[in-house]
Amino acid sequence: MSIKKIILTGFLVLGFLLPGKAQKLQSYETPTQKLIYIQNSASYLVPHTARSFENAMQFHRRLWNYTPSESTAILFNDFTDYGNGGTMVIPWNMLNISVAPFDHSFGVIPSTERMQWLMEHELTHQVMCDQAARQDVFYRKILGGKVLPQAEMPLSMLYSYLTTPRWYSPRWYHEGIAVFMETWMSGGIGRVLGGYDEMVFRTMVHDSAYFYRPVGLQSEGTTIDFQVGVNAYLYGTRFISYLTKNYGTEKLLDFYRRDSKSKRFFSRQFKSVYNASLSEKWESWIAEEKANQQTILKRIAEHPVSQGRAITQNPLGSTGKAxxxxxxxxxxxxxxxxxxxxxxxxxxxxxxxxxxxxxVVSPKLYSVTSMAWDKSSGNLFINNKNNDWRGLERITISTGKRKQLIRFTRTGDMVINPVDQSIWGIQTTNGRTALVRIPEPYNKIETLYTLEYTLTLFNLDISPDGKYLSATLAEVDGMEKLVLFNLSELLKGQHNYTVLFDFEDKGCSDFVFDAEGKYLYGTSYYTGVSNVFRIRVPDGDFQCITNALTGYFRPVPVNNDSLIAFRYTTGGMMPELLSAVPLENVNDIKWLGQDVYEANQEVVNWVLPPVSHVNMDSVTFKESTYHPFTQLKLASVYPILEGYKNLVGWGYHIHFMDRLAIHSLQLSASWSPYSFLPENERLHLALKWNFWKWSVLATWNKANFYDLFGPTKVSRKGYSLIASYHNYIRFHKPLTIDYKISGGMYGGLERMPGYQNITASSSELYLLMGNLHISHLRKSLGAVEPEQGFDWNVYVSGIYASNNLYPQLFTSLDAGVLLPLRNTSFWLRNAAGVSLHNDAGNSFNNYYFGGFGNNFIDYQAIGRYRNIESFPGLEINEAAGNHFIKTMGELNLRPLYFKEAGFIWLYVTYARLSLLGGGLYTMHNNWQNTGIYYNAGAQLDFDIVLFSLLKSTLSLGAARAWRPDHSSGNEFMISLKLL
Incomplete structure (x- = not known):
């Protein structure tokens, strides 16, 4: 759903493909869709994906009486090892579809045909946000389209809401209906009828956990626990299911439908449909949920409940294979x-x-990382880049030393063959899974068995004697089987397997061999609860080992009598030592989704026909190369306000984009109608052009809205033309390496381009700058920004003015560490610079410092006190020098999240206090000091959300700066950052 994530995909992933390289973007276009992809081995899925889109779109058109505002662009890619999707409707309809198989950890996502399932889910998002009432259509016409909100143009936020109001609804609202539709369009295969969702709320009742209300869910509920944003899916799906069970599908459709009779804001529409406020019905749902789960817990407890011995004091959050x-x-x-x-x-x-x-430097949400243990060497093997294309690392347990063995394997579900110490795993590529082998010395990958697209293999284990390999085999109809391969046959190219047990659609997870290779232990929702089961090899005899009130996962056999399993709690997975003796009886339970179906059997009519029934022969389509340079089209045009020399100007902003946001052109023009202002300063122009890694910015009497809310001013008299090239050498988080080269000219200057209070020594100048940036930043769950790592910048610049060259070299290095206190970090932020010209008094040969840098209303980073040129407590540009050394210590305390601070449409998510203090040493060209400064201060930030998506930050700051001669200054700052 995130605009930023999808545009980031276009710029950073597709951005590695420069125009003219061998791999080009291809386009498969019909009247309803424009599917854009890279010509590669996954191209075989393009026709199937197009049919899946048409199949889902035809249904949505009928159900919602929906007419799309334009065709849908689909970015079809294989850029990650796990399948996913995303939707945006501003400025145009676009889907981001990753073809890789899904992550089936804990059975959260069902085993089903991926392209159809993704289209069901993502097109639901599109329909909910793109469908328009008459007034929405009116605003789209006069504003040139659905307006993309831009922080630099704050009025765009208002225009965006007017053109696409339902986009500005909470995430639970969007994901709840998308999961609901995906389930019934797939014939009941989905999270409404999923054991994991059921377990989450049963556990909340069992643990007497707090149920978030709508405001608290969006603030604390989606950030503070180990599932972070997943709670939006969980709560949204559950609440929508409750509404449907009790009030029917027609009211649900009315709630989500956007037409001339509907209300613009989602909560007002809710009250109109259900004759009660959202808060009232939410409370009713919580009461019913608690009562129903108490009944279910009593049913489970009719037979003896498994009692394990907790191994650790606290739950461990998410865990991988143990x-x-x-x-x-x-x-x-x-x-x-x-x-x-x-x-x-x-x-x-x-x-x-x-x-x-x-x-684990790049953990996955549920499974953390794939890990294999070699008993003979005592080494562990894990994945790195778990959210990208995965690689292989070896870890020496005794020392913790890590060594990268293969940069990209795209292989997980790893297990060691104890006979020859080879690594076996599942490789993901081109939308298929393949069983692969990595023999010692672990520098090459052997592909043994590539499965058809309709089959997925995961959860591998190898018997202690190295003869058998077990795995979960998933089919497109949601069925999962535990299967057994013969390793010697696999090495001969024979792919036959034995089905040990068919779990149907109840899930088959994490089965592992015991020490003797006699049994496989794993988990399934076979009874409705995730319990541990034991299956005898090779005859498939099936026995239940646990009777869980919540759920058990990832069993580890210890001996014939006991095993370790991870019990689900509201704080995450709790390892427990349990009896391995089979049980006589376990009750099954009923899920909420079953009640929804029984009360609304018309959902049977929502099941989509097979994709093969979609007739594409009658659809006109065109295949061609997609050239972003030629694909610009008008995205929006709207009135703006700008500030220039403390005056207000009026004008218009015009925005052109291609469908993938690779190519964009923006033009702003405003007029300051004041007779006392020189005539040649009344017109303000700005042109911004971006294409792949290139950007150009041209201005005439540069104006800026936020100059109206000083003290920082960026508007300047004169003209400028700056061209930049930005590229990544490495982009595999947490490590990124990038560089930027910029060059251009300024003319008609009164003030320095970067220093508002400094008169330019020349009205014309030419500038060239290079920047190398290396970053390795990490953060833990619940963090609001990076908590540990480093961020290093090196700059080389040269200004040519008045027949002189003024070169400068400066650098900054931030290094931080996460402290033992939760989400509390300490940073040292250092910078230094030298000027290489001998004219000490020339403004182009100096650095200037001072101030927090925030405006009363702003759009730039809230922590601007971290910038090189900032120094809270001094006036802006007060300190100067040809050379400088600067350091600052910063303590960021744990954010305080709020459960209920605000309203449905406006609320505060958290407050966070930062304490800072440092020193600045400036020098002349002869290295004699010009000033020594110290400061200390604090900044308190309140994260505020308007209309669910428009995030802002209210910052309060105070600092005191002083010199050794005891002269001092105080600064107080208040700032509201938009977007």
Missing amino acids: YYNAEKNLLYVPVNYPGKLAYIAAIDLATGAMHKIAP
């Missing part, structure tokens, strides 16, 4: 919980003590 070291009585497991950076832990089963072996 291994038991019997010799040392240790459990190796990847963990990721709020307030701590993800890592591989060694847990002492006797004491529960946890030891950090090594970090």
